[in-house]
Amino acid sequence: xxxxxxxxxxxxxxxxxxxxxxxxxxxxxxxxxxxxxxxxxxxxxxxxxxxxxxxxxxxxxxxxxxxxxxxxxxxxxxxxxxxxxxxxxxxxxxxxxxxxxxxxxxxxxxxxxxxxxxxxxxxxxxxxxxxxxxxxxxxxxxxxxxxxxxxxxxxxxxxxxxxxxxxxxxxxxxxxxxxxxxxxxxxxxxxxxxxxxxxxxxxxxxxxxxxxxxxxxxxxxxxxxxxxxxxxxxxxxxxxxxxxxxxxxxxxxxxxxxxxxxxxxxxxxxxxxxxxxxxxxxxxxxxxxxxxxxxxxxxxxxxxxxxxxxxxxxxxxxxxxxxxxxxxxxxxxxxxxxxxxxxxxxxxxxxxxxxxxxxxxxxxxxxxxxxxxxxxxxxxxxxxxxxxxxxxxxxxxxxxxxxxxxxxxxxxxxxxxxxxxxxxxxxxxxxxxxxxxxxxxxxxxxxxxxxxxxxxxxxxxxxxxxxxxxxxxxxxxxxxxxxxxxxxxxxxxxxxxxxxxxxxxxxxxxxxxxx
Amino acid sequence: xxxxxxxxxxxxxxxxxxxxxxxxxxxxxxxxxxxxxxxxxxxxxxxxxxxxxxxxxxxxxxxxxxxxxxxxxxxxxxxxxxxxxxxxxxxxxxxxxxxxxxxxxxxxxxxxxxxxxxxxxxxxxxxxxxxxxxxxxxxxxxxxxxxxxxxxxxxxxxxxxxxxxx
Numbered sequence: 001x002x003x004x005x006x007x008x009x010x011x012x013x014x015x016x017x018x019x020x021x022x023x024x025x026x027x028x029x030x031x032x033x034x035x036x037x038x039x040x041x042x043x044x045x046x047x048x049x050x051x052x053x054x055x056x057x058x059x060x061x062x063x064x065x066x067x068x069x070x071x072x073x074x075x076x077x078x079x080x081x082x083x084x085x086x087x088x089x090x091x092x093x094x095x096x097x098x099x100x101x102x103x104x105x106x107x108x109x110x111x112x113x114x115x116x117x118x119x120x121x122x123x124x125x126x127x128x129x130x131x132x133x134x135x136x137x138x139x140x141x142x143x144x145x146x147x148x149x150x151x152x153x154x155x156x157x158x159x160x161x162x163x164x165x166x167x168x169x170x171x172x173x174x175x176x177x178x179x180x181x182x183x184x185x186x187x188x189x190x191x192x193x194x195x196x197x198x199x200x201x202x203x204x205x206x207x208x209x210x211x212x213x214x215x216x217x218x219x220x221x222x223x224x225x226x227x228x229x230x231x232x233x234x235x236x237x238x239x240x241x242x243x244x245x246x247x248x249x250x251x252x253x254x255x256x257x258x259x260x261x262x263x264x265x266x267x268x269x270x271x272x273x274x275x276x277x278x279x280x281x282x283x284x285x286x287x288x289x290x291x292x293x294x295x296x297x298x299x300x301x302x303x304x305x306x307x308x309x310x311x312x313x314x315x316x317x318x319x320x321x322x323x324x325x326x327x328x329x330x331x332x333x334x335x336x337x338x339x340x341x342x343x344x345x346x347x348x349x350x351x352x353x354x355x356x357x358x359x360x361x362x363x364x365x366x367x368x369x370x371x372x373x374x375x376x377x378x379x380x381x382x383x384x385x386x387x388x389x390x391x392x393x394x395x396x397x398x399x400x401x402x403x404x405x406x407x408x409x410x411x412x413x414x415x416x417x418x419x420x421x422x423x424x425x426x427x428x429x430x431x432x433x434x435x436x437x438x439x440x441x442x443x444x445x446x447x448x449x450x451x452x453x454x455x456x457x458x459x460x461x462x463x464x465x466x467x468x469x470x471x472x473x474x475x476x477x478x479x480x481x482x483x484x485x486x487x488x489x490x491x492x493x494x495x496x497x498x499x500x501x502x503x504x505x506x507x508x509x510x511x512x513x514x515x
Numbered sequence: 516x517x518x519x520x521x522x523x524x525x526x527x528x529x530x531x532x533x534x535x536x537x538x539x540x541x542x543x544x545x546x547x548x549x550x551x552x553x554x555x556x557x558x559x560x561x562x563x564x565x566x567x568x569x570x571x572x573x574x575x576x577x578x579x580x581x582x583x584x585x586x587x588x589x590x591x592x593x594x595x596x597x598x599x600x601x602x603x604x605x606x607x608x609x610x611x612x613x614x615x616x617x618x619x620x621x622x623x624x625x626x627x628x629x630x631x632x633x634x635x636x637x638x639x640x641x642x643x644x645x646x647x648x649x650x651x652x653x654x655x656x657x658x659x660x661x662x663x664x665x666x667x668x669x670x671x672x673x674x675x676x677x678x679x680x681x
Contacts, residue, residue: 455621456650459524459614466612476650491522504618508597508604510525 023084023095029125030080030149034073036121041069061214076148085147087161092132094145104145110134112295114159115331116288118152123286128155132162163274163290176273181335181346183267190337191260193306198252200259264336269346277317277350279334289331295319297453297477298434299334299347301358303444313343317350318449318481347448357434357448363427364496369468370487371423378415386411428485428496435475435500437485447483449475454501458482459493473497524614527597527604535594535656538636539587545632547579585609596654598665600672603643605654615652621645625669627662641665 045062048055083096092111094104113133122128132145150158265283272278275293280286298318307313315335335346347356386408393400422441429436431448438446458474465471465487473493474484485493497505551572558568589609596605603622606614626642633639633655639662640655657665 455645455647456615456617456652458649460608461612463610474649476645476647478646479648481647482649490524494522494524504602505616507599507601508525508527508616510523512521512523 021086021088023086024150024154026080026083026147026149027127027151027154028080029127029151031077032125033121033127033149034076034080036124038066038069038073041066057214080149083147087158087165090165092145092162094147106132106134106145108162108165111162112292113290114162115290116155116159116286118286120284122149123284126152128152128286130155130158159288159290163272163276177270177278179268179270180277180349181267181269181338181342183264183336184338187264187336187338188257188260190307190310190312191257192253193310193312193337194256194260194304198248200255201248201251204255260336267336269334277334291317291319291332295478296350297479297481298447298449299350299356299358300448301340301343301347301356301446303340303446305442305444307337308444311340312337313340314338315343315346318447318453318477318483319479351434351448353432357431357436358446363429363436363438364492366423366426366428366487367470367489367492369470369489370426371419373464373468373470373487374419374422375416378419379412382408382411382415426486428488430496430500435496437475437483439484439486449477449481449483451500453477454504457497457501457505475500527595527606529596529657531591531594531596531654531656532636532638532658533591534636534638536587536591538632538638538656539590540583541632541635543583543586547582551576551579594656596657598668603652603654603669605652607653607655615650617643617645617650617652619669619672621650622669622673625666625673627659627666629659639663643669 041062045066048058048062078098079096082098083094085092085094087093087108090109091105091107094102096102111132111134113131115131115133116128117131118128127149128151130147130150134145147155147158262283262285264281266286267279267281269277269279271293272290277291277293277296279289279291296317296319300316300318301313302316303313314333314337316332317334319332334350335343338346344356344359347358348354351357386404389400389407390404393402393404418441422439425439425441425444427436427438430451433450433452434448435451435454436446436448438444454475455478456476458476459471460474461471469490470487471490471493472484472486473488473496474482475497476482485496488496494505494509498509554568554572554575558565558572561568586609590607593609593612594607596603598604600619602616602618604614604616606612622643623646624642624644626644628640628642629638630640637659638656639659640653641657641662643652643654645651654662654665
């Protein structure tokens with residue numbers, strides 16, 4: 001089960017560790033980081049024992065928490081003791097593991113990305129983590145190359161060394177790094193418009209309840225809650241609901257804003273001398289992501305509904321050779337939510353075009369069948385929302401029947417409005433070197449993708465699409481991407497694909513005169 | 516614009532093996548039958564609960580049998596594949612159908628995979644991966660000799676094309 005990898009690649013260094021430069025270790029300060037991680041659960045443990053006495057249930061859950069943290073600390077201390085790394089002329093070598101020894105050796109020119117990330121505890125001790133991406137599609141995550149805990153200075157030097165010796169040798173004709181975009185605190189006004197802040201309020205409440213429940217404390221019996229109940233127990237229900245909703249919205253907006261500040265403080269996007277883009281950001285966790293210009297396949301402009309109403313948008317990169325999908329999302333963010341024009345300006349700058357290809361010039365709209373599909377889908381969501389109170393109402397009380405028909409009366413126009421909005425969003429087109437695709441109502445996304453970045457087509461048709469003569473055609477790109485043109489009629493879709501990437505689909509298309 | 520030619524995707528040239536219907540049927544049986552069998556055994560062995568488990572047996576059996584009856588033949592009508600000197604082209608699915616085209620110049624690896632069931636039917640599957648997570652083409656249920664030839668053809672032409680396939 002060991003990861004003794006790639007004997008073919010390892011042969012170059014098999015004549016012992018004596019050859020080449022010295023092996024380096026992770027920083028010993030990592031030990032302090034590990035110990036500080038233990039402090040939290042230990043303090044919690046002590047506090048609980050001190051305040052509630054030896055409550056068995058609480059002791060067990062906290063005890064297991066402490067043990068888990070101990071194991072984690074043990075593992076990372078082991079990693080500290082066993083990890084060795086070095087950079088020889090043309091490859092990076094990494095050894096680690098005690099029981100499962102692994103040796104990895106990667107040619108420098110295969111390195112696609114070098115990212116830095118420093119968690120708060122790491123930062124406290126001047127440490128940072130360096131992650132090397134090789135863009136392998138099939139490698140399990142256990143084989144990713146990361147140095148978790150080297151000094152900031154070491155990390156900076158190593159990153160420079162790796163990116164330089166990769167020798168892309170692309171003279172950009174610039175002597176220094178050029179800043180493309182920088183944090184502007186006026187953008188903070190868009191922060192509350194990311195909806196998931198509200199979601200996190202519910203998650204937070206749920207978690208708090210669970211923890212209290214585990215510790216055998218009934219939240220409804222707490223003094224604070226009792227107090228609130230006594231004081232406001234007599235207000236009418238609708239008022240209580242309204243106040244709760246307002247509090248949730250305000251708390252949600254506050255959390256969204258805090259998240260925005262944490263994620264985007266110190267934001268700076270620059271074009272480096274060797275022609276790669278570097279994004280630096282983060283307040284507590286500081287990140288640095290590098291995207292090679294030649295791996296940049298396009299950009300995506302995302303406009304979630306609220307942000308769209310406020311005239312904002314955020315930009316992310318479509319680039320090959322990055323890591324897996326969930327990490328990829330946050331890695332690829334190029335800007336925070338910013339004014340639309342600013343997003344488009346950055347896009348144009350990155351792609352070295354005069355104007356962003358995502359700018360709204362007329363995209364080809366889709367056939368009316370796509371609108372029908374959207375309305376049907378919306379009604380399908382609405383149906384159970386109406387049917388459940390209706391059913392219960394007929395069975396139990398007429399109040400619910402009224403709720404049902406009022407829901408339907410309000411719901412149907414909303415569904416139709418949303419469907420129309422979604423339909424208007426649908427569009428596709430070709431702008432010079434780019435194919436441009438737009439879709440979505442809750443989160444409208446406009447993608448501009450280099451036509452020579454398309455490495456295959458995936459066409460899917462559901463049963464209903466086949467009946468309506470529609471198809472969804474997806475352009476796959478290196479990395480995670482599959483960019484779909486949804487619900488386009490068969491002829492239009494196939495012709496578009498053929499036009500975008502000539503000769504790929506042509507041998508498999510049949511044309512017959514319509515008659 | 517209204518009198519353009521009628522454009523459509525032609526199906527790939529080769530069908531999968533007819534034996535694949537047997538393979539899919541067996542596969543769906545392994546998926547659909549265990550639950551009704553458990554209910555059946557329970558209803559026979561616990562007389563007081565016979566009525567309940569009898570109904571559970573019937574309710575879990577009927578959709579399972581329908582799935583077993585419909586899915587394999589439907590799949591057999593859809594699943595097709597083709598390789599040319601430029602591209603791999605494959606169709607798959609039944610209710611949701613999928614057609615994938617990958618140019619040979621973008622292929623990274625070509626693997627064959629034979630699960631125990633496929634081996635039982637003398638079948639083989641080919642997985643063609645590209646630099647994209649979502650661009651993988653799978654051709655399942657072809658004869659293992661055919662699979663070998665296809666892999667050879669693909670490997671040869673992949674090696675002939677330069678570049679790093681991104």
